[in-house]
Each structure stands twice: as C-alpha cells, then as structure tokens.
Amino acid sequence: MNINVTLIAQIIAFVTLLWFVNRVLWNPMNDLLAARQKRIADGLAAADKGKHELEMSEKRAKEHLIEAKSQAAEIMAQAEKRGNEIVEEAKEKARTEGDRLITGAKAEIDQEVNRAKEQLRGQVASVAAAGAGRILGREVDEKAHDDLMKDLVSQI
Amino acid sequence: MSGSSDGGGTVAYIQHHLTNLCVGDCDPVTHKAAGFWALHLDTVFFSVALGVLMIAVSWRMGQNLATGTPNGFQNFVEMIIDFVSGQVKDTFPGHNPIIAPLALTIFVWVWLMNFMDLIPVDLLPAIASGVLGIEYLKVVPTTDLNTTLAMSLTVFALILYYNIKIKGVGGYLKMFLFHPFGKFFVPVNIVMSVIEELAKPLSLALRLFGNLFAGELVFLLIALIGGTMAVGLGALIWFPLQVVLDLGWLIFHLLVITLQAFIFMVLTIVYLGMAHTEEH
Numbered sequence: 116m117n118i119n120v121t122l123i124a125q126i127i128a129f130v131t132l133l134w135f136v137n138r139v140l141w142n143p144m145n146d147l148l149a150a151r152q153k154r155i156a157d158g159l160a161a162a163d164k165g166k167h168e169l170e171m172s173e174k175r176a177k178e179h180l181i182e183a184k185s186q187a188a189e190i191m192a193q194a195e196k197r198g199n200e201i202v203e204e205a206k207e208k209a210r211t212e213g214d215r216l217i218t219g220a221k222a223e224i225d226q227e228v229n230r231a232k233e234q235l236r237g238q239v240a241s242v243a244a245a246g247a248g249r250i251l252g253r254e255v256d257e258k259a260h261d262d263l264m265k266d267l268v269s270q271i
Numbered sequence: 272m273s274g275s276s277d278g279g280g281t282v283a284y285i286q287h288h289l290t291n292l293c294v295g296d297c298d299p300v301t302h303k304a305a306g307f308w309a310l311h312l313d314t315v316f317f318s319v320a321l322g323v324l325m326i327a328v329s330w331r332m333g334q335n336l337a338t339g340t341p342n343g344f345q346n347f348v349e350m351i352i353d354f355v356s357g358q359v360k361d362t363f364p365g366h367n368p369i370i371a372p373l374a375l376t377i378f379v380w381v382w383l384m385n386f387m388d389l390i391p392v393d394l395l396p397a398i399a400s401g402v403l404g405i406e407y408l409k410v411v412p413t414t415d416l417n418t419t420l421a422m423s424l425t426v427f428a429l430i431l432y433y434n435i436k437i438k439g440v441g442g443y444l445k446m447f448l449f450h451p452f453g454k455f456f457v458p459v460n461i462v463m464s465v466i467e468e469l470a471k472p473l474s475l476a477l478r479l480f481g482n483l484f485a486g487e488l489v490f491l492l493i494a495l496i497g498g499t500m501a502v503g504l505g506a507l508i509w510f511p512l513q514v515v516l517d518l519g520w521l522i523f524h525l526l527v528i529t530l531q532a533f534i535f536m537v538l539t540i541v542y543l544g545m546a547h548t549e550e551h
Contacts, residue, residue: 117416119304120295121311125318125412125421132322133376133425140329141372144352147336154338 240264285491288392290407291415302407311415318412321383351379358537363544370543373429377422378536384412385483385528389521392490413483413531416476423475426539430471433546442549471542475535482531486524493517 244264290302291311298305332345341349355375363370388411399405412418434443447464448457496513 117291117304118420119307119309119311119417121291121304121309121314121415121417122421122424124310124315125418126425128315128319128322129376129380129422129425132325132380133373135322135326136329136376136379137369137372139326139333140348141352141375143333143336144349145356145371147338148349148352151338 240267243267281495284495285488287407288396288491289409289414289487291409292405292407311409311417313408313410314412314415314418317387317410318380318384318418321387321412322380325379325383351375355536359540362537362540363547365547367433367543367547369429370540373426373543374536374540377426377539378532381413381422381479381535382528382532384418385532387411388414388483388486388490388524388528392487392494411483411487413479414487416480419476419480420472422535423472426475426542427472430468430542430546433543437547438549471538475538479531479535482527486520486527489520490517490524493520 291304292313293302293304293309294312295310296304296306296308304311329348332348337345352375355378356371359371359374390410395410396408399408409415434446438446447461448454450460450464452460452463493513493516496509496516
C-alpha cells in the first residue's frame with residue numbers, strides 16, 4: 116500500500132470538483148430540464164384542452180344546427196298554415212262579397228223592375244187616358260176620373 | 272521503452288511505468304514514496320486537469336444553454352444527466368439534493384480518469400521524459416490507490432454523516448448492537464456491523480484500483496510483445512499480434528472503465544440510500 120499525502124490532495128480535489136459540478140453543471144442543467152419538462156407538460160395540457168374545446172364546440176355547432184333545422188321546419192309549417200288560412204279567409208271573403216254583390220244587384224234589379232213597372236203603369240194609364248179621350252172625343256179629365264184611373268193602373 | 276530482451280529489462284520497464292512522479296518524502300533510489308509526506312504529482316496533476324476539463328466544458332456549455340432544442344453536445348450531456356438522475360431515482364429512497372450531483376461527479380470523473388488508461392501506455396511518459404525531462408509518469412490517476420481511496424473515504428464520511436443525521440447517534444449505534452442477528456448476539460453484531468461498515472469504503476476503493484491497475488498491467492504486457500520480443504524478422508509475427516491484442520484489450524477495456532465508473536456511482540448511491548433509511 117502506498118498511501119501518502121496524495122490521498123489528502125485527492126480528497127480536496129474531489130470535494131472541490133463536487134462543489135463545482137454541483138454549481139456549474141448540475142444545477143443549471145437540472146433547472147433547464149425541469150423548465151423543459153414543465154414546458155412540454157404545459158404544451159401537452161394545452162393541446163388536450165384545445166382538443167377538448169374543439170370537441171365541445173363541434174358538439175355545440177351540431178346542436179345549433181339541429182335546433183336551427185327544427186326551427187326552420189317549424190317556421191315553414193307555420194307559414195304554410197298561415198298561408199292556407201289566408202287563402203281560406205280570402206275565399207270566404209270573396210264568397211261573402213260575391214253574395215253581397217249578388218243580393219245588392221238583385222235588389223237593384225227588382226227596384227229597377229218595379230220602377231219600370233211603375234213608370235210603365237203611369238205611361239200606360241196616360242196612354243189609356245189619351246186613347247180614351249180620342250175615342251170619347253173629348254178630354255178625359257184625369258182629376259175627375261182619378262178613381263177610375265187608379266183602378267185601371269192597379270189592374271195593369 | 273527498453274530495448275533489451277532479458278527478463279530484467281522487462282521487469283524494469285513495468286516497474287518504471289508503475290512508478291509515480293513522486294515529490295517530497297521519496298526514496299531516492301526506487302522513487303517510491305518513502306513516508307507519508309510524499310506527493311504523487313502526476314496523479315494529482317491528471318485528476319485535477321480532468322476535473323478542470325469537466326468544469327471548463329460544462330461552464331462553456333452553460334454559456335449558451337438551449338431550452339427548446341439542444342444541439343449535439345448538450346444532448347449528450349443531458350443524456351448523461353438523465354441517466355444519472357434516473358439511477359438516483361431508482362435506487363435512492365427519499366430526496367437529497369447532494370446525491371445526484373455526487374453521483375454525476377463520480378461517474379464522469381472516474382470515467383475520465385479511467386479513460387487515461389486507453390491512451391497508449393508509452394505516449395505520455397515518452398513526451399514527459401523527452402520534452403519535459405520528467406523521468407517517471409503514471410498517467411492513470413485511478414491506478415493510484417490514493418485517488419480511489421480519497422473518493423471512497425469522502426463517500427464514507429457522507430455515509431457516516433447521513434447515518435447520524437437521519438438515525439441520530441443513538442440510532443446509529445443501536446444498529447451496531449442489534450444488527451444483523453438481533454439482541455441476543457450483541458458482540459457478534461458489533462463485529463459484523465463494524466466489518467460491514469468498513470468494507471464499504473475499502474471495497475469501493477480497491478475494486479476500482481484493482482481493475483484499473485490490472486488493466487494497465489495488461490496494456491504494458493501487450494506493449495512488451497512488440498517492444499522487447501521483436502527483433503529482426505520476428506517483428507513480422509509479433510508486431511501484428513501486438514496490434515490485434517492491443518485493439519482487443521482496448522475495446523474490452525472501454526467496457527471495463529465504463530462499468531467500473533458505473534459501479535462506483537451506483538454503490539455510492541446505494542450506500543447513501545442505506546444511510547437514509549430508518550429500518551435496516
């Protein structure tokens with residue numbers, strides 16, 4: 116065995132080297148590796164979160180789409196219904212209007228007929244009176260024969 | 272390299288290579304350390320130089336660390352750090368911020384010092400003697416028991432410190448009394464526990480020293496094949512043999528130095544982990 120003061124020198128060298136390695140190599144590298152690990156973990160977590168959010172928004176979009184479709188269908192059904200209603204209403208209105216017009220026209224026609232009858236009746240009376248006057252050779256006093264005339268007119 | 276082919280030359284060659292550059296209390300004839308106050312200058316120089324290299328490279332790299340996508344060398348360093356902290360996480364119970372840097376220091380430093388073994392055995396000594404006029408040079412610090420023992424004793428001091436810190440003085444002493452055979456074998460327990468505790472630093476130091484010393488010796492023997500046996504036509508046989516053997520041992524030894532550095536690191540973690548657990 117050849118143990119001498121070299122042993123002590125080597126112990127000092129070893130401890131000094133240990134101190135330096137800890138300071139210059141281990142600590143910076145360890146910090147670096149820890150920082151990188153954290154960065155990677157954060158990145159992965161963010162990616163996961165993004166993926167999750169994408170899934171969520173896809174789901175939401177699908178839901179929105181379905182809702183919108185059903186709404187559109189509802190609106191269309193309502194519109195159809197309303198359109199039918201309007202058509203029916205219009206038909207109804209047209210029908211009543213037509214009926215009204217027809218009755219109005221009928222009444223007018225009747226009125227017109229009656230008036231024409233009246234007029235005709237008057238004219239006939241006067242024609243009859245004139246005719247009778249010619250036949251009798253003298254004037255028939257309409258006033259004097261008023262009762263007779265009325266009776267005649269009512270007979271026409 | 273000595274050119275003579277007799278046995279004395281071979282032994283002298285090996286002896287010469289296994290002699291440290293000694294200053295202080297040294298034997299003037301053999302150049303071995305004669306007393307405690309002898310310093311192996313080569314051991315200290317190479318280990319400190321490798322330590323400085325480690326720190327310089329890490330400092331240089333620390334100047335422009337990339338958080339996002341690291342470049343080649345930073346990748347490599349991160350791989351080593353990941354590997355070491357993985358080992359610590361696997362084998363060390365609880366948390367202690369000193370363990371991982373300690374393991375990293377041991378692993379890298381021991382590996383670098385072991386790596387000196389792979390440099391051709393005559394290269395650095397030849398440069399030293401030729402250029403600098405230094406006669407003796409042993410380039411592998413881990414083939415010096417002082418280096419390995421220095422590390423294992425530091426680890427041992429940490430083991431003692433954490434044993435006492437975690438278990439308390441009473442708890443640590445109680446472990447000596449009642450471990451491993453229970454309370455009826457107290458004297459046996461004391462002997463066993465003391466041996467067990469002392470074996471930790473000794474086995475750590477001697478395992479590394481022994482492996483590297485043997486490896487160095489084999490490199491020296493392989494170097495001798497070409498150097499001392501090849502004269503004239505014999506070189507045609509011996510020189511290729513030396514190259515093949517050297518390459519083979521080099522590749523195998525690359526495995527050994529890594530393994531030894533790894534073992535030293537893992538055992539350090541395990542021993543300190545044992546110091547941190549209450550129940551034995």
